Amino acid sequence: MTQTINIDIRGQLCPSCLLLTLKALNQNGAAIRAGSTEIIVVTDDRQATATIPATADRMGFRAEVVRLEDGCYRIRIFGGA
Amino acid sequence: MLEQPYLLIVCSSLAIGLAAGFVMHRADFCVTACFRDIFLFRDFFLMRQMLLLVVVSMVLFEAGRLSGAISLYPFPLLGPPSLGNLIGGFVFGIGMVLAGGCVCGSLFKLGAGSAASLLAVIGMLAGSALYAEIHPQWSAFAKSVQLTQRAITLPEWFGLAPTTLLLPLATAGGFWLYREFRGGRMERPAFARGHLAPWRAALILALLGFASYVLVGMPMGITTTYAKLGASIEILFAPEHVSSLTYFSLQPLNYMPPFAAQSIRGGPGPQLDAIAAIQYPLLLGIVGGALVSALHVGEWRLQWRLPRRQFISALAGGLLLGLAARLAPSCNVWHLWGGVPILALQSLLFLAGLLPGTWIGARLLTRFVVR
Numbered sequence: 001m002t003q004t005i006n007i008d009i010r011g012q013l014c015p016s017c018l019l020l021t022l023k024a025l026n027q028n029g030a031a032i033r034a035g036s037t038e039i040i041v042v043t044d045d046r047q048a049t050a051t052i053p054a055t056a057d058r059m060g061f062r063a064e065v066v067r068l069e070d071g072c073y074r075i076r077i078f079g080g081a
Numbered sequence: 082m083l084e085q086p087y088l089l090i091v092c093s094s095l096a097i098g099l100a101a102g103f104v105m106h107r108a109d110f111c112v113t114a115c116f117r118d119i120f121l122f123r124d125f126f127l128m129r130q131m132l133l134l135v136v137v138s139m140v141l142f143e144a145g146r147l148s149g150a151i152s153l154y155p156f157p158l159l160g161p162p163s164l165g166n167l168i169g170g171f172v173f174g175i176g177m178v179l180a181g182g183c184v185c186g187s188l189f190k191l192g193a194g195s196a197a198s199l200l201a202v203i204g205m206l207a208g209s210a211l212y213a214e215i216h217p218q219w220s221a222f223a224k225s226v227q228l229t230q231r232a233i234t235l236p237e238w239f240g241l242a243p244t245t246l247l248l249p250l251a252t253a254g255g256f257w258l259y260r261e262f263r264g265g266r267m268e269r270p271a272f273a274r275g276h277l278a279p280w281r282a283a284l285i286l287a288l289l290g291f292a293s294y295v296l297v298g299m300p301m302g303i304t305t306t307y308a309k310l311g312a313s314i315e316i317l318f319a320p321e322h323v324s325s326l327t328y329f330s331l332q333p334l335n336y337m338p339p340f341a342a343q344s345i346r347g348g349p350g351p352q353l354d355a356i357a358a359i360q361y362p363l364l365l366g367i368v369g370g371a372l373v374s375a376l377h378v379g380e381w382r383l384q385w386r387l388p389r390r391q392f393i394s395a396l397a398g399g400l401l402l403g404l405a406a407r408l409a410p411s412c413n414v415w416h417l418w419g420g421v422p423i424l425a426l427q428s429l430l431f432l433a434g435l436l437p438g439t440w441i442g443a444r445l446l447t448r449f450v451v452r
Contacts, residue, residue: 012386012388015181015451020451046273049272050270055122065272
């Protein structure tokens with residue numbers, strides 16, 4: 001079963017989104033790559049919807065962005081095949 | 082107040098502000114991030130957009146000067162260079178990273194409902210008012226470390242025609258940007274609703290800066306208004322103290338606006354004058370433009386869930402920004418989008434200070450604020 005790490009960064013100062021996501025990625029990199037863990041980020045920072053996927057991509061992870069009904073964004077970062 | 086030549090100034094500034102606020106929100110065009118992300122993430126994506134804005138402005142301003150569309154050159158409020166500009170830029174760099182946005186950036190984020198930016202703006206008002214207390218000492222110091230008295234721009238210093246320096250610079254910049262575009266480095270995937278590619282925003286902002294220069298007589302600038310607004314609040318509590326401060330009685334702006342028959346004056350004091358006519362509408366426009374943009378994509382919301390460390394950082398960063406904007410004087414938008422394109426010496430020094438300041442700010446941020 002996949003373990004999920006939730007990071008809620010709504011309302012925080014720039015660039016908390018990317019910094020906190022990077023921290024979680026670095027701490028759990030191996031597990032995410034193996035496919036046993038994924039990270040779900042919820043943010044209201046429009047900038048982060050571009051920077052987080054770009055950074056995840058550079059680090060070899062995959063990311064998908066979904067816009068929530070309240071106007072926030074949910075970014076799922078995962079690995080595996 | 083609303084008589085010639087103020088009508089054109091007020092209307093142009095408001096329209097330019099609204100458009101700029103809208104565009105900055107859609108593209109997340111954050112000057113702070115341009116500099117900060119170089120140091121924090123080795124990410125030069127936004128800096129490339131900033132260089133595009135500078136190069137296009139350089140071409141527009143010089144074409145405007147040569148064609149006569151721009152009559153005031155260099156534009157008002159620029160002075161001879163001093164090491165004070167460098168120090169101002171340095172403090173500004175620290176402040177903008179801690180505040181999470183610069184003077185304009187915080188305005189568009191505030192328009193979109195960011196409470197952190199509201200704190201930063203409050204800090205800026207306080208910092209600008211605080212400057213008035215040390216103005217006599219600071220201006221004496223800045224004068225004592227003045228580099229030259231006879232030049233405002235680099236071409237003037239070298240005794241050259243502006244085109245001689247600007248043409249090779251703009252050409253080199255143009256070739257470099259062309260290669261970046263061809264290599265796909267000017268765009269990246271974006272998922273935000275109604276997203277505007279930053280390079281498009283850079284072009285629009287350069288055009289808005291040019292429109293401001295042609296219609297108002299100078300590029301976009303708003304920081305004196307922070308001092309003015311700060312003074313207007315302070316005067317409610319300490320009217321005698323405010324009127325005793327030399328800084329608030331200064332009238333550094335005294336110029337003949339384009340299309341006007343008489344010259345107008347203004348300064349940082351609480352009165353409604355030329356500064357108020359130029360900058361209040363611009364300030365309100367940026368907040369309003371971002372508000373409209375955020376409402377339009379259904380993303381306006383007030384968020385008060387700021388961790389304590391970030392609360393302090395936003396306020397302290399704002400205070401440093403407000404103070405630095407007076408030390409420098411003026412902000413990154415004025416210097417980068419206005420002064421650097423005409424190679425104003427003050428702006429080049431400000432930029433030279435801004436870089437190490439941003440680096441220190443980024444270190445402080447990751448060490449103490451976001452952990």
